[in-house]
Amino acid sequence: MKHTLSVLVEDQSGALSRISGLFARRGFNIESLAVGPAESPGISRLTMVVEGDDLTLQQMSKQLDKLINVLNVIDLSKFPAVERELMLLKVAAKNEQRSSILDLVQVFRAKVVDVSDDALTLEVVGDPGKLVALEKLLKPYGILEIARTGKVALERASGVNTEMLKSSSNLNNLPA
Known part of the structure; x- marks a missing residue:
């Protein structure tokens, strides 16, 4: 399963290298990576797409949390986003x-x-x-x-899962 991780990090040199190195050492491929400034000065948000089962990604998230410059890790695959x-x-x-x-x-x-x-x-x-x-x-x-x-x-502030709405509206459009 593909997971979308949102990672807040201190904007320090080497932070991205440590994060990508963690994934590389574990044999994970980062399919997509976008990095940019977050809402607070000195903080960056990394959005990455990786493939793996829930248990493995939970373990990777815990290891990411232990890195020095990492402030927060969220698996957006588990939330409306x-x-x-x-x-x-x-x-x-x-x-x-x-x-x-x-x-x-x-x-x-x-x-x-x-x-x-x-x-x-x-x-x-x-x-x-x-x-x-x-x-x-x-x-x-x-x-x-x-x-x-x-x-x-980003996680939806409304909490509305539009993917679920799309699939339920598709069910309503099926012929009787």
Whole structure:
């Protein structure tokens, strides 16, 4: 199972190295990592996606908590959370294909951020599933380059689990 960890750390040199080293020594691959300033000066938030069972991740969280600069570790996979990712995608776009590509851009609420004679560069923000879906639809046109930020996430203050709402509304739409 994939887990999204939110880790608050003191903004000190070497903190990221110690955290990634802990995962590397245990043979864990960090699938996604985003780091940036948190709500308080001198504090950074790391959002990482790792794969493993609940017991193993619980043990890793405890070991993370023991590191000097780590202030707090939360496994957001256990709580309702808002998750977003940014993707820049450069797609081949010949004149005869542009209108169909631009139709997809509108559906996915993406933005065209650069245009050339033979390519469009798009910016799209959303949950990781949305990004994968757009990438899949644009693949036949010819994807030239992709850059993704990795997932950032925060626990929902409302406590509302939108994933549960999506699945229950899908059940309501099934034919009788």
